[in-house]
Amino acid sequence: MNISLPVYQHPTLTILIDDSQSFLDSLAFQLPPNMVRKVFHDTQLALEWLRDAYRHSPSKSQSIRVNYDEQSFSFDRRTVAVDIDQIYRQSMNRRRFLLPSVLVIDYAMPQMNGLAFCEAVRDLPCKKILFTGQADEKIAIDAFNRGLIDRFIKKSDHDALDHLELEIHSLQKEFFHTRSLTLKDLLSRHSYTFLSDPAMAALAEQLCKRHGFVEYYLFPNPTGILFFDMQGKATLMVVETEASLMSQLEVAQDYAAPLELLTGLREMRLVPFFSDSDGMYTDAIRHDWLSYCLPAQICFGTQEYYWALFDFPKHYSREPFYSLADFLRDQSADIKS
Template identity: 30%
Template sequence: MLKRESMTNPFRAEFPFYLPCCVLMLDDNEEFLQSVRTAISGEHAVLCYTSPTRALTRLRAAEKQAAQGFYPFSSVSDEAFTDDGDQLVVFQASGLQEIIGSPDRYGMISVAIVDEVMPEMRGLEFCRKLQKSGIKTILLTGEMTDPAQTIAAFNDGIIDRFISKGDAQALDKIILAIAELQQRFFTDKSPALYLATTAARKCGLTDDQLNAVMAEAHAIFPYTEYYFHSKSGGYLLRDLSGATKLCLFSDQETQGEVADFLADQEGGLAEAEKLRCGSHLLPWGFLNDEFVDENPPGKGTQTTRTSFAARAVAGAFWCLIEESDMPPSLYQGPRQNETSWDAFKLGLLAVPLNEDTAI
């Protein structure tokens, strides 16, 4: 049996953010479209089209949406260049965490499933139009498909997978192919973001340590999407139902530096010791007035910093913070028109065929 999304940890250190995306399916057989959409709706949100023209219009819109999400950079100025001729740009890290509040974020399309034999346009011709978009393609073949032509298209990178409609395991293969190709979609689009967010991290964890932390976090809170959070240096996590938590992490050296600051500047010896021994976590980004308790119980008027009980794995310290414990400057909560991934998938089942507006 295939794993449900929430059971599979989506985190990869090389992806600064990840979210489940729409799948677009193009076939001239309406009954086939509806049956496949219903069959895989538990795992994927599927937009169905019988019109290649309208499907292509929707995919072009999705291509622009992806470009905005994967390129949160802006030029310093039209005249800001290095001696080598490279233009200087600014990484707008806050743009990544803003994606989580975008009501149309799930409308991004990562995979297109296209029937080869259609009256208006052949599937391979349609897929050729998507070659530079970054959207991954699955070609559905049948008795009238030319096998040699299909294999050549696969070898030339015109299509990323091909699956026979007559295969008894076609549905399972489609579900697995979508999952694999969505990973490739993010892999292909994330390199520049990865370099920028690695430089923006507030501690010295390696990718392996970060992967270990996020695997343990997923075991406790099975998130399906995550976003690099520049203010804290952690990740905002969201699960299928829309619940949100913040994952913070640090290393021994960084926690020692924060502990020294607390002890030297504020006299917080007790808090500093908690950080040094790894029982509690307080990132550099939390050294502000929003995380200060001026009158802690039983301690008179002593000022203490709000730290969080930490766990340890692979030489890293980490914790999960509940949405209710996040100050507004870090996360303002779900917006009025936000929806969860589960609710989005359910709602998409009612979207008519050939719907080409942004979701």
């Protein structure tokens, strides 16, 4: 089980493939209405659709740029730059909910069996669940051991649908962890150490359940996580460390900030979000500084993280937000092929 944070996560598409249309209809009906899915009973159509979907999806590496010495054209002097803005800007992509993350496919189909299909899409990043009959279990175990599928579920199990729902949720998380690996490795070495901290991952999970957050993205300034609920309400979790709070304190001291603010920062009892002054204290907010601060809550991980949840300022959003609720209104929960 992965116990670290991906750099972003949002609802995605589950693909259901079975040659029985009646079984697909029954399966789609019994899954939760906010679990967006697309159904296929024709494997060739499914194969073409999947490849086309990934062809038009954003690249997971678009936030990374490799530079080299332009005078010598040498790659021996390479630098890697990460555009963190590109991470949270993915929340502005209206097609993000149409990204396929999990494939659920029946094994026994006349046109192409489930394993042959999984082999055909082995190069795609979607996670794969194989539905099997009792007689196919040994085949499924072998496919799992070879890495061809990620899970298998027997149709005959009395709790098969409950099991399927749990595995879909689990694999959707794994999908984003896999897509985040390179970025997270780069970022967690510097200012974003909390990405690799299990305590922060557990906290983010708790906040999602408590506040109904359905998607989140790493945010650059101030450092933190931008959450959205189903209706698109944005909440910013500002994450500070002792070092970053001391940097805030130094700037506030340079401006001779009010004593209460200086004391709160020095004692690490306040988390600031100076949203009208580029993230740091200035004289312009001297008489209203308290409205930019919240009491610090502490996450005890590999180090102590000081955090607070702020309503995301409207002037930070440059365009209308397309929420999961908007998407579900525009699309039926079952997206017919």
